[in-house]
Amino acid sequence: MILTAFGRLLLQAVPVLFTVSLIVFILVFLAGDPTVMMIPDDATEADRLALVAAWGLDQPPHVQYLRYMSNILSGDFGTSYSYGTSALPIVLDRLPATLLLTAAAMVVAIAIAVPAGILAALNRNSAIDLAVSGASVLGKAMPNFWVGIMLILIFGVQLRLLPVSGSGTFAHLILPAVTLGTAFAADLAKLVRASMLETLGQDYIRTAYAKGIPDWIVIGKHALRNAAIPTVTMTSLNVIALLGGALVTETVFAWPGLGQLIVNAIYTKDMAVIQIAVFVITVMTLLVNFGTDIVYRLIDPRIRL
Amino acid sequence: MSTQAIPNSPAGKEPVLRYRNASVVLPRPRGGDLPLIRGVDLDVYRNEIVALVGESGSGKTMTALSTLRLLPQNARFSADEAVLNGHDLRSLNARGWRALRGSHVGIVFQEPLSSLNPVLTIGDQIGEVLYHKRGLSRRQRRAEATDLLARMGLARPAQLLDEYPFQLSGGMRQRVMLAIAMAGEPALLIADEPTTALDNSVQAQVLELIVSTAADTGVGVLMITHDLSVVAQVADRVAVMRHGEMVETGDVREVFRAPKAAYTRHLIDLAPRIPAVVRDPATAQTPPAADAAAGTPLLELRNVTKHYVQPGNFWGSRTTLALDNVSLSLAEGKTLGLVGESGSGKSSLARIIIGLSKPDSGAVLFDGRDLFGPEQARRSDVQIVFQDPLSSLNPRMRIVDIVTEPLGEKQRLTRDQRRHEAETLLETVGLPRHMISRFPHELSGGQRQRVGIARALSVRPRLLICDEPVSALDVSVQAEIIALLQRLREEFRLTTIFIAHGLDSVYAVSDDIVVLEKGRVVEHGHRDTVFGSPQHPYTRKLIDAILDSDPDNSRFKRDKADYPQAARVSTQLEQTSPII
Amino acid sequence: TTAARAAPRSETLIIAQGNDILSLDPANHENNSTESGLINIYDYLVRKEFPNGEMTFVPGLAKSWKSDDLITWEFELRDDVKWHDGTPFTADDVKFTIERVKADQKLLSSAVKFRTVEQVNVLGPHRVQVVTSRRDPLLLHNFVGNGGLILPKHALETPEGAEKFFAKPIGTGPYRFTEWRKGDRLVLERNPEWWEGTPHWESVIVRAIPETTTRVAEALTGGVDIAVNIPPEDITRVEQNPDTGIISFNIARNFALHVRNEDGKVTSDPRVREAIDLAINRKEIAEIVAEGYATPTRGLFPAEIPGNNPDLTAENAFDPERARKLIEEAGVVGAPIKLSTPSGRWTKDREVSEAIVGYLQDAGLDAQIEVQEWSVYNSRRDADTLGELYLWGMGSYTDASVILNLALLRRFNPHWTNEEFVSLSKEIDQAPTEEARQAILRRAQEIITGDRARIGILYPKAIHSVNNRVNFAGRFDEMIPAEQVRRK
Amino acid sequence: MTQSLMTDTRLPKDTEPYVDDAHRQPARPLRDFLASLLSSKSGLVGAVLLAAIVLITLSADILPIADPQKRSLSTRYLPPVWLERGVIAHPLGTDGQGRDILARIIHGARSSVIVGVSAVLLSGILGLVLGLLAGLRGGVIDLVLMRLVDAILAIPAMLFMLVVALVVGSGIAPLIVVIALTNWVVYTRIVRAEVLRVKDLEFVAAARVSRVRVTTLILRHLLPNILPAVVVVATLNVGTVILTESSLSFLGFGIQPPQISWGQMLADGRQQLATSWWISTFPGIALTMTVFSIILLGDWLRDYLDPRLP
Numbered sequence A: 001m002i003l004t005a006f007g008r009l010l011l012q013a014v015p016v017l018f019t020v021s022l023i024v025f026i027l028v029f030l031a032g033d034p035t036v037m038m039i040p041d042d043a044t045e046a047d048r049l050a051l052v053a054a055w056g057l058d059q060p061p062h063v064q065y066l067r068y069m070s071n072i073l074s075g076d077f078g079t080s081y082s083y084g085t086s087a088l089p090i091v092l093d094r095l096p097a098t099l100l101l102t103a104a105a106m107v108v109a110i111a112i113a114v115p116a117g118i119l120a121a122l123n124r125n126s127a128i129d130l131a132v133s134g135a136s137v138l139g140k141a142m143p144n145f146w147v148g149i150m151l152i153l154i155f156g157v158q159l160r161l162l163p164v165s166g167s168g169t170f171a172h173l174i175l176p177a178v179t180l181g182t183a184f185a186a187d188l189a190k191l192v193r194a195s196m197l198e199t200l201g202q203d204y205i206r207t208a209y210a211k212g213i214p215d216w217i218v219i220g221k222h223a224l225r226n227a228a229i230p231t232v233t234m235t236s237l238n239v240i241a242l243l244g245g246a247l248v249t250e251t252v253f254a255w256p257g258l259g260q261l262i263v264n265a266i267y268t269k270d271m272a273v274i275q276i277a278v279f280v281i282t283v284m285t286l287l288v289n290f291g292t293d294i295v296y297r298l299i300d301p302r303i304r305l
Numbered sequence B: 001m002s003t004q005a006i007p008n009s010p011a012g013k014e015p016v017l018r019y020r021n022a023s024v025v026l027p028r029p030r031g032g033d034l035p036l037i038r039g040v041d042l043d044v045y046r047n048e049i050v051a052l053v054g055e056s057g058s059g060k061t062m063t064a065l066s067t068l069r070l071l072p073q074n075a076r077f078s079a080d081e082a083v084l085n086g087h088d089l090r091s092l093n094a095r096g097w098r099a100l101r102g103s104h105v106g107i108v109f110q111e112p113l114s115s116l117n118p119v120l121t122i123g124d125q126i127g128e129v130l131y132h133k134r135g136l137s138r139r140q141r142r143a144e145a146t147d148l149l150a151r152m153g154l155a156r157p158a159q160l161l162d163e164y165p166f167q168l169s170g171g172m173r174q175r176v177m178l179a180i181a182m183a184g185e186p187a188l189l190i191a192d193e194p195t196t197a198l199d200n201s202v203q204a205q206v207l208e209l210i211v212s213t214a215a216d217t218g219v220g221v222l223m224i225t226h227d228l229s230v231v232a233q234v235a236d237r238v239a240v241m242r243h244g245e246m247v248e249t250g251d252v253r254e255v256f257r258a259p260k261a262a263y264t265r266h267l268i269d270l271a272p273r274i275p276a277v278v279r280d281p282a283t284a285q286t287p288p289a290a291d292a293a294a295g296t297p298l299l300e301l302r303n304v305t306k307h308y309v310q311p312g313n314f315w316g317s318r319t320t321l322a323l324d325n326v327s328l329s330l331a332e333g334k335t336l337g338l339v340g341e342s343g344s345g346k347s348s349l350a351r352i353i354i355g356l357s358k359p360d361s362g363a364v365l366f367d368g369r370d371l372f373g374p375e376q377a378r379r380s381d382v383q384i385v386f387q388d389p390l391s392s393l394n395p396r397m398r399i400v401d402i403v404t405e406p407l408g409e410k411q412r413l414t415r416d417q418r419r420h421e422a423e424t425l426l427e428t429v430g431l432p433r434h435m436i437s438r439f440p441h442e443l444s445g446g447q448r449q450r451v452g453i454a455r456a457l458s459v460r461p462r463l464l465i466c467d468e469p470v471s472a473l474d475v476s477v478q479a480e481i482i483a484l485l486q487r488l489r490e491e492f493r494l495t496t497i498f499i500a501h502g503l504d505s506v507y508a509v510s511d512d513i514v515v516l517e518k519g520r521v522v523e524h525g526h527r528d529t530v531f532g533s534p535q536h537p538y539t540r541k542l543i544d545a546i547l548d549s550d551p552d553n554s555r556f557k558r559d560k561a562d563y564p565q566a567a568r569v570s571t572q573l574e575q576t577s578p579i580i
Numbered sequence C: 001t002t003a004a005r006a007a008p009r010s011e012t013l014i015i016a017q018g019n020d021i022l023s024l025d026p027a028n029h030e031n032n033s034t035e036s037g038l039i040n041i042y043d044y045l046v047r048k049e050f051p052n053g054e055m056t057f058v059p060g061l062a063k064s065w066k067s068d069d070l071i072t073w074e075f076e077l078r079d080d081v082k083w084h085d086g087t088p089f090t091a092d093d094v095k096f097t098i099e100r101v102k103a104d105q106k107l108l109s110s111a112v113k114f115r116t117v118e119q120v121n122v123l124g125p126h127r128v129q130v131v132t133s134r135r136d137p138l139l140l141h142n143f144v145g146n147g148g149l150i151l152p153k154h155a156l157e158t159p160e161g162a163e164k165f166f167a168k169p170i171g172t173g174p175y176r177f178t179e180w181r182k183g184d185r186l187v188l189e190r191n192p193e194w195w196e197g198t199p200h201w202e203s204v205i206v207r208a209i210p211e212t213t214t215r216v217a218e219a220l221t222g223g224v225d226i227a228v229n230i231p232p233e234d235i236t237r238v239e240q241n242p243d244t245g246i247i248s249f250n251i252a253r254n255f256a257l258h259v260r261n262e263d264g265k266v267t268s269d270p271r272v273r274e275a276i277d278l279a280i281n282r283k284e285i286a287e288i289v290a291e292g293y294a295t296p297t298r299g300l301f302p303a304e305i306p307g308n309n310p311d312l313t314a315e316n317a318f319d320p321e322r323a324r325k326l327i328e329e330a331g332v333v334g335a336p337i338k339l340s341t342p343s344g345r346w347t348k349d350r351e352v353s354e355a356i357v358g359y360l361q362d363a364g365l366d367a368q369i370e371v372q373e374w375s376v377y378n379s380r381r382d383a384d385t386l387g388e389l390y391l392w393g394m395g396s397y398t399d400a401s402v403i404l405n406l407a408l409l410r411r412f413n414p415h416w417t418n419e420e421f422v423s424l425s426k427e428i429d430q431a432p433t434e435e436a437r438q439a440i441l442r443r444a445q446e447i448i449t450g451d452r453a454r455i456g457i458l459y460p461k462a463i464h465s466v467n468n469r470v471n472f473a474g475r476f477d478e479m480i481p482a483e484q485v486r487r488k
Numbered sequence D: 001m002t003q004s005l006m007t008d009t010r011l012p013k014d015t016e017p018y019v020d021d022a023h024r025q026p027a028r029p030l031r032d033f034l035a036s037l038l039s040s041k042s043g044l045v046g047a048v049l050l051a052a053i054v055l056i057t058l059s060a061d062i063l064p065i066a067d068p069q070k071r072s073l074s075t076r077y078l079p080p081v082w083l084e085r086g087v088i089a090h091p092l093g094t095d096g097q098g099r100d101i102l103a104r105i106i107h108g109a110r111s112s113v114i115v116g117v118s119a120v121l122l123s124g125i126l127g128l129v130l131g132l133l134a135g136l137r138g139g140v141i142d143l144v145l146m147r148l149v150d151a152i153l154a155i156p157a158m159l160f161m162l163v164v165a166l167v168v169g170s171g172i173a174p175l176i177v178v179i180a181l182t183n184w185v186v187y188t189r190i191v192r193a194e195v196l197r198v199k200d201l202e203f204v205a206a207a208r209v210s211r212v213r214v215t216t217l218i219l220r221h222l223l224p225n226i227l228p229a230v231v232v233v234a235t236l237n238v239g240t241v242i243l244t245e246s247s248l249s250f251l252g253f254g255i256q257p258p259q260i261s262w263g264q265m266l267a268d269g270r271q272q273l274a275t276s277w278w279i280s281t282f283p284g285i286a287l288t289m290t291v292f293s294i295i296l297l298g299d300w301l302r303d304y305l306d307p308r309l310p
């Protein structure tokens, strides 16, 4: 079954990657001449044209695209205009930081949302429920950069508990992960609450209660596992959203993830880097979908891969 | 009526369950109380099967759930007396209830799939009862669970432990449920509509099992059902509920022979009976031979084959053969009964005739013209009434629009004409005119199904297909709808195809019967021929599974030995002071 | 790597810049902060310093240099310099560096560096001769700034080439390359064999912190020792913080309005252009928008730049009455006029533009601001579709002669011409003395500002936060060489 | 014995919950709507809040507030009126250019709300059409559309932003277009899933048996049953889009002066968060309240649109 799913993944990947590369190419092409941004202020127009020719940007677009694609097929993923080196390692360099932050943010989100959602569902219409709903609305309504800066001012500057920015140690991870995590926790808590409520109303929960086993087993084993599927779905969607880099949060915390790289590449119209970055994101997205399917299967034996 | 003995109960013994003047009320959101059950008196003794009957919503399930305190949130239970296996239910605290559940009372719910946790193995679901209720070790649990499953008549019980509910058939699931309920060795077993979701033949097996379990372990059984044939077949005593109250209790034979309450009488009148031909083929009427020769049939199917393609594995996909070379014909004005197990292709056939799906090969001739040929027949001459009255009505359309929709947009009816038409149609199906401006969810199940029939009738069809039009309805409503269909059939001179699970009702309404098995027609003939002398073993099996509503004619005989009082020493339950 | 990581915080200098290093190749970037990082790894042949606010060249890898005709230049190189891998530094490396920049069109410095160089001759292991195509009084300027850092021939001319080299580059500078975590930091460690003595810091970290608020927070908490570009409104906070102080100094940058004067634009009328010039209260902008951290001016080059015109001051430049009168005379009262500006590219750029728009409105024009994202802004400028006025903060120049670069003029003021200006651009190469050369440059600035093709507004100052444990005064060229930052 | 089936019900029927439906004719959708809204606490709070915001937005020009663009060097960084140095003329204080925060919030509401609502409308409609197409047609169209959706999700929105800014220019309209261009996939996915769900319900089969036209099938049977889910998502999406605008402002791409938006105020004011907190805090509160009210309204709408709930 896993092989089947993997085969499907490969089948899906080809058309998606192709579509993506074409759209990105068109967009970057429309964004105009990258040399305008590259060339020094005091260079002449002739210098610029020489640069254009050196990069082959004077060719008609379809020729450029075909050349690009055939290079890719022969394993050459292009050279970054701004770094002057191969684009692939530039992108792959950023991947660990992005993946780390994504994972940490998800851990934070789940650690907050799952207990909160369960508590709210078990105490429907109580003060707890209300508090969870209120907090989740707040979490959803506050812009990330604002939350991030507030966290820096409070925990970094005022309390001096945590490092302000950067990466490297576990302490560096906390604030950005919390910034992202709380935003996702808001949505997730509502979802956990809803799916717990739905699950708790199911016949098999009544069966479980009728067995006279402890409540925590009914909730933790019978209900939670069944309520997990939508949670997993949303988590995977969030992971996908984060794979492109949590641009705002990365910028605030000077976190060296993909988001900053991509945005700078977009600003400088660095075609090769944008293409590879989007490729990598697409591949990661497909992998996450694949992983999600496997997790579904582990949670729920009825699901076919 | 506090502690007086209930008539016809085995006197002088302590019952496993004893309710006196029990009631459950639910506070309404805007004040006031909604009584769900009122003043219920009920006794269940060891090795006794008590059937609780009544129409939907009469409070049967509430009564049962109150013995486990699984009532809706906020619901309040009160009683003059409520004793289960020696424990006063009125004074249990949360831990007391937990201790009671599983080890003193076990329950089997109606829907075997949804009542089992879909993501846990069978072994796990039985094992946790064995662990928490009987403290068995891992190895003991496995052995005991295997033994339990084997006792429930399941083949290869050891393997089953590692399987999941979805891998089991309906009957197997219900056996597993029973195993779970019995795992804690309870004194009282509650079975809430344990067979409603099952096929006729599987139903018989499960009932058999419940009866034998009661006989083997001496457990008292409270069996909830609305099917009187089931009651007649298995129950020792019967309790009839209506509107939350107990209207009659008594020995099953007596109740069936001489029902006291008007309501009970009404129910017993509706109870299905085995057609006489089945018991005595001699009573069969010979089919009128003339019919066969009479001209072209209205509907004729020639070698219709239908496959469904489902997404399957890597490259290919799975195909299901839903209809396999089906040929049949139906003369004008006749009713054809279509029977067969679930999944045998009945609905597929209906969808093809109605034009919702295309056959892979074969032809469907309506009035001599090919429905799928180049020159298509008038489709509006064929209409359908669906099984589920709720999902077959658009929840966001008013009844007036629903019933007049088939009249078509081309006809350009004015608002008033439309209204008038709708009112007439409602009247035809016996609904008050004013209902035309309602939405489907504002109607009861029976009313909705009447709307479905009105919609089908709006274009004056010549052929009406009823795909299980009553299986989602209450017994008494079922009878109403079938009676209505009978009447309309004559009134409108309809040719009808009638699909249903209940063979007795199919027999009652049909002229001819077609039996489908795995998409193939295995038998086709006059109803008396098919029921009286079935040729195919499959048909025989179906007919044998019909239960008769006659307590004297029970198939589930059992030994009613006297069991000693609670063999196991019951654990002392934690109690709080009585809440009354 | 481990040495740098293990270096105690007290032995580590951490500098926070607004953006990451763009490249480790000194010839392939056009970015001040990148250069500021790279000067710790590589060395220049000559260095520029600003004693008494005047730019002078001092020895670097070259001990001395001379040229009699401004065509043939001879450099005497140090003979005690070693690359980080121990290989001795020779004249071949200088020749290689210059020729590399000239040869490879893809290198960004290629367009502007060593344009006049015709030949590089190695006269001895530590003597090199550079021959230019014409008299070039500015040749030394080529050896400072982007593209001027000297690279090792032996390490770059391997079959694996540049990509391999720049993965772990070596230089002759005071610090060795340890690690570049892209988007995060450049980590350097002490080069104990440096030719000028043992470097001051055990390790140096150059961090990229794009968000200003975060950079300030890092400075306040001591996470970094120097944080560049502190916004004026945070100055008090930094100063009141017991561990930090503010340094502020002149830099090689100016804010000017570039004016399009082609037919059909309201600014084609010289009266309108003059009115715009007169309408702007530069002192107020400097005082209030820049909180005093800028010098109001009508000029285009700050005083440190050779050839700047000191007469173009903000004195008496503000005359709102006359501005209004001119607008009325020109008959363009209420005429729409658009001022394009980037936002966040230079300190307070948008706020300056907003203030200017306010003055133009006071003068009777219907002025509107048009804010554009930086890369869009560049493309628009290139496509000549910005507003009648646009703000530009030109910088990082070392000489006022860029003003007479006609190609550059065409990129920034495509529709403005002036005969005298064009002839000045031809004369400048023939200027007999430095004095004459600077006179030409002063005249050129007078013409372009007099005709209001460019209207000088401010010379902004750099504002950095510096931790009290270190001393750093700031440099006019905005470089932060780790060696010039000292522990107290 | 088949008699029992023929018999009419002899027992009296249950009393009907509705004795007479006369009061329901004609239907009063508006009254039902309002009644439902008034009886829901969260719905009411959300509606009142949102109505107030919209009302203030609409009357921005006639309210007695300061000119939002008026810069005054003498009034820079004034705190809110209740703090020391605060003045009544600037109740919520002023920013670094002496502009009145309250006036800017009120005027900024307009662009924030316009962007939120129009981007959601535009992407909703686009997503609805494409989702219907994918769900109903299936096959190759479905395959292509869904791969396109995958692709759009992987491509950074900033790229679209940059291209549109270059090709069309910046401003509110391009911003809306860009958000719509990347946002429609959300709706396409939902609509497609809903179509696939509803398509197989029996009432759709019944409509097809009735030979209704395709347009009727879509308009009368599919859409009304799909829209509620879409509407609920859309209400929540409005909040998300308003937040997106603020994030874009943070990155220098949002609504630019002279137009005012909350996102821009928040982003500009973030640097003064430590010194003059009011500059970005009040727009933040306005934004949070708007999103809050929309979420509350969305929650209520979900219940209201479910015909099975009372």
Ligand SMILES: Nc1ncnc2c1ncn2[C@@H]1O[C@H](COP(=O)(O)OP(=O)(O)OP(=O)(O)O)[C@@H](O)[C@H]1O
Pocket: B026, B036, B054, B055, B056, B057, B058, B059, B060, B061, B062, B063, B072, B073, B226
């Ligand atoms: N959770 C609940 N909240 C409110 N009312 C309820 C709830 N569950 C059941 N009821 C009501 O209680 C009454 C009795 O319900 P109960 O389920 O006992 O009926 P039943 O006889 O088992 O019907 P059926 O044959 O349909 O299962 C019904 O009117 C039902 O509407």
Ligand SMILES: Nc1ncnc2c1ncn2[C@@H]1O[C@H](COP(=O)(O)OP(=O)(O)OP(=O)(O)O)[C@@H](O)[C@H]1O
Pocket: B308, B309, B310, B320, B321, B322, B340, B341, B342, B343, B344, B345, B346, B347, B348, B349
């Ligand atoms: N749309 C479909 N796609 C794939 N397979 C289908 C589809 N509809 C029916 N089948 C399969 O075709 C077979 C016949 O199904 P059909 O619904 O006709 O049976 P049925 O006799 O009506 O059963 P039931 O009594 O449960 O309604 C079954 O195996 C079913 O799983």
Ligand SMILES: [Mg+2]
Pocket: B060, B061, B062, B192
């Ligand atoms: Mg029930």
Ligand SMILES: [Mg+2]
Pocket: B346, B347, B348
């Ligand atoms: Mg069927």
